[in-house]
Amino acid sequence: MTLAIEHVLVTSAAMLTVGMIGLLVRRNAIIMFMAVELVLNAANLNLIGFSRFLPDPIGQVFVVFVIVIAAAEVAVGLAIVLALYRNRDTVMVDEASTMKW
Amino acid sequence: MEFVVFAIFAALAVLAAAGVVVARNPVYCAVALLVSLLSVAALFLVLWAEFIAVVQIMVYAGGVMVLFLFVIMLVDLEQRGFDLGAGRIGPRPSAFERGLWAVAALAFGALVLSLMVRSLDLPLPGADRAATMLQGPYAADGRGLGNTEWIGMLLYTDWLVPFELASVLLLVAIIGAVVLARRDQADAPAGKGAA
Amino acid sequence: MYPVLQYFVVPFIHGVVLTLVLLLCVAYLTFMERKVIAFMQVRIGPNRVGPRGLLQPIADVVKLLIKEDLTPDAANRVIFYIAPVIATLSTIAAFAVIPYGGPEATVSIFGFPIRPYLADVNVGILYVISISSIGVFGIVLGGWASNSKYPLLGGLRSAAQMISYEVPFGLAIIGVLMVTGTASLVEIVQWQQQHTWLFWLQPFAVVLFFIAGVAENNRAPFDLPEAESELVAGFHTEYSGFKFAFFFLAEYIAMIVVSALVVTLFFGGWLPVTFGLGHLFPKLPALLSGAWGGPWVMLLFGMGWVFIKVFFMLYLYLWIRATFPRYRYDQLMNIGWKFMIPASLAWIVLTGAGILAVQAIRS
Numbered sequence: 122m123t124l125a126i127e128h129v130l131v132t133s134a135a136m137l138t139v140g141m142i143g144l145l146v147r148r149n150a151i152i153m154f155m156a157v158e159l160v161l162n163a164a165n166l167n168l169i170g171f172s173r174f175l176p177d178p179i180g181q182v183f184v185v186f187v188i189v190i191a192a193a194e195v196a197v198g199l200a201i202v203l204a205l206y207r208n209r210d211t212v213m214v215d216e217a218s219t220m221k222w
Numbered sequence: 223m224e225f226v227v228f229a230i231f232a233a234l235a236v237l238a239a240a241g242v243v244v245a246r247n248p249v250y251c252a253v254a255l256l257v258s259l260l261s262v263a264a265l266f267l268v269l270w271a272e273f274i275a276v277v278q279i280m281v282y283a284g285g286v287m288v289l290f291l292f293v294i295m296l297v298d299l300e301q302r303g304f305d306l307g308a309g310r311i312g313p314r315p316s317a318f319e320r321g322l323w324a325v326a327a328l329a330f331g332a333l334v335l336s337l338m339v340r341s342l343d344l345p346l347p348g349a350d351r352a353a354t355m356l357q358g359p360y361a362a363d364g365r366g367l368g369n370t371e372w373i374g375m376l377l378y379t380d381w382l383v384p385f386e387l388a389s390v391l392l393l394v395a396i397i398g399a400v401v402l403a404r405r406d407q408a409d410a411p412a413g414k415g416a417a
Numbered sequence: 418m419y420p421v422l423q424y425f426v427v428p429f430i431h432g433v434v435l436t437l438v439l440l441l442c443v444a445y446l447t448f449m450e451r452k453v454i455a456f457m458q459v460r461i462g463p464n465r466v467g468p469r470g471l472l473q474p475i476a477d478v479v480k481l482l483i484k485e486d487l488t489p490d491a492a493n494r495v496i497f498y499i500a501p502v503i504a505t506l507s508t509i510a511a512f513a514v515i516p517y518g519g520p521e522a523t524v525s526i527f528g529f530p531i532r533p534y535l536a537d538v539n540v541g542i543l544y545v546i547s548i549s550s551i552g553v554f555g556i557v558l559g560g561w562a563s564n565s566k567y568p569l570l571g572g573l574r575s576a577a578q579m580i581s582y583e584v585p586f587g588l589a590i591i592g593v594l595m596v597t598g599t600a601s602l603v604e605i606v607q608w609q610q611q612h613t614w615l616f617w618l619q620p621f622a623v624v625l626f627f628i629a630g631v632a633e634n635n636r637a638p639f640d641l642p643e644a645e646s647e648l649v650a651g652f653h654t655e656y657s658g659f660k661f662a663f664f665f666l667a668e669y670i671a672m673i674v675v676s677a678l679v680v681t682l683f684f685g686g687w688l689p690v691t692f693g694l695g696h697l698f699p700k701l702p703a704l705l706s707g708a709w710g711g712p713w714v715m716l717l718f719g720m721g722w723v724f725i726k727v728f729f730m731l732y733l734y735l736w737i738r739a740t741f742p743r744y745r746y747d748q749l750m751n752i753g754w755k756f757m758i759p760a761s762l763a764w765i766v767l768t769g770a771g772i773l774a775v776q777a778i779r780s
Contacts, residue, residue, distance in 0.1 A: 124225045130338040132232040138331025143243035145323040155255045162262050173269040189388045193395035195286050199293045200402035276543040284550025
C-alpha cells in the first residue's frame with residue numbers, strides 16, 4: 122500500500138481530536154497547554170502532508186511560522202501559569218474564578 | 223515500505239497523545255508529549271520535510287518541552303505530593319461531565335475528518351511523484367536544491383515580511399515571559415524555590 | 418536484494434558495531450583522562466591493573482556493573498529507569514552522521530556497500546544539534562525522579578546550563594554553513610578537501626564552538642552542577658551501579674561527539690594533515706590518504722586520521738580540565754548569555770561581510 126494523503130489526514134484528525142479531548146477534560150493548566158501543543162502539531166502534520174502531495178513548499182514555510190508562534194505562546198502562557206500559581210497557589214483553572222458571579 | 227514506517231510512527235504519535243490526556247502525573251504527561259513530538263518529527267521525515275523535522279526536534283522537543291518540565295518541577299517543588307488534584311477546593315467535574323466533553327470532542331473530530339476527506343476531490347498531482355525530495359525551481363545546476371535551501375530562499379525573498387514579524391513576535395514573547403514570571407520584590411522574603 | 422535487508426538490517430548491524438567501538442573508546446578515554454591529568458599533576462595515575470594500568474577500564478566497568486543497584490524508596494520508578502537511557506541514547510544517536518572516511522572509501526561486504534558513515538543527511542549539523550538537545554531530558558528527569566532536593570536542583574541547574582549553551586553551540590557553526598553552503602557533514606569535509614581547512618577561515622568559531630561544547634557536556638570548568646564539593650553530586654546523586662554507568666557513559670560519549678564534530682567541521686575530518694604542503698607536492702595528499710590502495714586502505718587511513726585528530730581534541734578537553742578552576746554558576750550563565758551569544762552573532766556578521774568582500778574582489 123503506498124502512502125497517500127488520506128493516511129496523513131486521518132492521523133492529523135486523530136491527533137486533533139485527542140488534543141481537543143485533553144483540552145476539554147483536563148483541568149490542570151499545564152496539561153491543557155500540552156493539549157494545545159498536540160492540536161498545533163496536528164495542524165503542522167496536515168500542512169506538511171499537503172506540502173508533500175500537492176507538491177508545494179509553501180506548506181513547510183507555514184509550518185516554520187506555526188512552530189515559532191507555538192513556542193512564543195507556550196513561553197508567555199507558562200509565565201502566566203507561574204504568576205497564577207504564585208498568587209493563588211494552584212494551577213487548576215477551575216479555581217481561578219474570582220471574577221465569576 | 224514508506225507506508226509501514228509512517229503507520230508505525232503515526233500509531234505511536236496518537237497513542238502517546240492519548241497518554242498525555244490520560245496520565246495523572248504531570249511529568250508522565252510531559253514524557254508522553256515528548257514521545258508524541260518525536261514521532262511527529264519522524265512523520266515529517268517520511269513526508270520529505272527533513273528540515274522541518276530537525277527544527278521540530280530542536281524547538282519543540284528540545285525547547286518547549288524543557289520549558290514545560292521546568293515549570294512542572296518548579297510548581298511541584300512546594301507541594302508534598304505529585305498529585306496536583308489533591309486538596310483542591312470546589313467540585314471536580316464528574317465522570318458523566320467528562321464523558322460528555324469527550325463525546326463532543328469525538329463529534330468534532332468526525333466533522334473535521336469528513337471535511338478533510340471532502341478535500342480529496344481536489345486534484346493532487348504530486349501524489350505519485352517518485353522524487354526523493356521536493357525539487358526546487360533552481361535545480362538547474364544539477365545538484366538538486368535541498369529542502370533547507372529552498373525554505374531559506376522562500377523565507378528571505380517572498381515571505382520576508384512575515385519572517386521579520388515572527389522575529390518581533392519572539393522578542394515580545396521573551397520580554398513578556400521574563401516580566402510575567404519575575405518575582406515581585408514583596409515576594410522575595412518568602413523565598414519560594416531556589417534555582 | 419530485499420529492501421528490508423539493505424535498509425534496515427545492514428545499517429542496524431553497522432550501528433551496533435559503531436556503538437561497540439564507541440563503548441570501547443569511552444572506556445579507554447576514562448583511562449586516558451586519569452593518566453593525562455595525573456601526569457599534569459606530577460603523579461603517575463593508575464598503573465596497577467594490567468601492564469602499565471591498561472586494564473584499569475575493565476576493572477572500572479566490572480566495578481560499576483556489580484555494584485548494588487539502589488533505587489530510593491520514594492522515587493518514581495519508571496522515570497528513574499528511563500532517564501539514564503534517554504541521556505545515553507541521545508548521545509550515541511549523534512554518531513550516526515559523523516563520517517570517518519570519504520564516500521570513495523565505501524567498502525563492500527557480502528555484496529552490500531558499507532559507507533564510512535551511517536547516514537549522510539542533508540541537515541547533518543542540525544541533526545546533531547537537535548539530538549544533543551534531547552540529552553537535556555535525561556538530566557532533568559533523572560534529577561526529578563530521585564525525589565530528593567539536591568538532585569532536583571542539580572538537575573535543573575545542569576539543564577538550564579545546557580540549554581543556555583545550546584544557543585552559541587548552534588550559532589558558532591552558522592559561519593561554517595555560510596562558507597560551505599551545505600549542512601551535510603560529508604559535503605563540508607569535501608569542501609575542505611577542495612579548498613582549505615575551515616579552521617583557517619573561522620578561527621573564532623572554533624573557539625566558541627569548543628567552549629560551548631565543553632559547557633554543554635557539563636565538563637570542567639563548567640561542571641558546577643555535578644561537582645562533588647557543590648551539590649553533593651548533582652543530578653546523579655541517587656544513582657548507583659548500572660544506571661550511574663549510563664550517565665557516566667553519556668557524558669564521555671558527548672565529549673567524543675563534540676570532539677568529532679570539531680574535527681569534522683573545522684579540521685578536515687578524514688583528510689590527511691599535510692601542513693599546506695599539498696600545493697607543493699601534489700601527490701602528497703593522495704599518498705597520505707591511501708588513495709593508492711583502494712577502498713579498504715582509504716577507509717583505514719581515513720579512520721586513522723579521524724582518530725588522531727579526535728585524540729588531540731580530547732587531549733584539549735583533559736588539559737582544560739586539569740588547568741582551570743571551576744566557574745561559579747552565575748559566572749557561567751553570564752559567560753553564556755552575555756559574552757558568547759553576542760560574540761557568535763558578531764562573528765556571523767563578520768563572516769557574511771567577509772564572504773561578500775571576497776565575492777566583490779573576485780568579480
